[in-house]
Amino acid sequence: MTTYPVTTNEHDPLPIVACGDPILRRVADPVDPSMLHTPELRRLITDMRRTMEMAPGVGLAAPQVGVPLQLAVLQDGPQQWGHLSDDERALRQRQDLPFTVLVNPVIRPAGDDDRVSFYEGCLSVPGLTGVVARHRVVQVEAFDQDGQPIDRLFSGWAARIVQHEVDHLGGHLYLDRVQTRSLSTVDNFASRWAGRPAHDAATALGFALD
Numbered sequence: 001m002t003t004y005p006v007t008t009n010e011h012d013p014l015p016i017v018a019c020g021d022p023i024l025r026r027v028a029d030p031v032d033p034s035m036l037h038t039p040e041l042r043r044l045i046t047d048m049r050r051t052m053e054m055a056p057g058v059g060l061a062a063p064q065v066g067v068p069l070q071l072a073v074l075q076d077g078p079q080q081w082g083h084l085s086d087d088e089r090a091l092r093q094r095q096d097l098p099f100t101v102l103v104n105p106v107i108r109p110a111g112d113d114d115r116v117s118f119y120e121g122c123l124s125v126p127g128l129t130g131v132v133a134r135h136r137v138v139q140v141e142a143f144d145q146d147g148q149p150i151d152r153l154f155s156g157w158a159a160r161i162v163q164h165e166v167d168h169l170g171g172h173l174y175l176d177r178v179q180t181r182s183l184s185t186v187d188n189f190a191s192r193w194a195g196r197p198a199h200d201a202a203t204a205l206g207f208a209l210d
């Protein structure tokens, strides 16, 4: 029987596991559909949503809160991108992504399989950001929190979020895929590279863009 890291009250975020913890490096277990209607799993999803929103983040996978299950939550919108200019948001192809739960997700590249390189970060890798090439469009098959099947395309920033979170469920971190020479502290990113073309950082730091 799996026990979940239940918060002591409904206003606190769950503690987020940082890299170096083996739970982030194992393949998470599939969710048995019969678990979806249990109070424990509903509570876990509620707690994960609050934790993601408070962090703040645009995605969170169950292993990041110490639960080795194939479950992730996603959300993007004006509250998350409020600090970006319209140009910066357009560059990232960020669009409204309503709160979404993915249970047992399987993804595959879709469209013409082009990739987009951009900075991303991870709540389990605090203080750093780096450039990762991700598929621009992915097809996602999964179940939602009610056990209803999901079969849809995600593109742009939403596709990046999905690929990042599904990686977590397979025991992968963005650090495994990052252009290592692009790695930057969030402070250096903010002061040097935010709002500038990624090619400027690529040239100055010596990494390749796809």
Ligand code: NI
Binding pocket: 121, 122, 123, 124, 164, 168
């Ligand atoms: Ni992450």
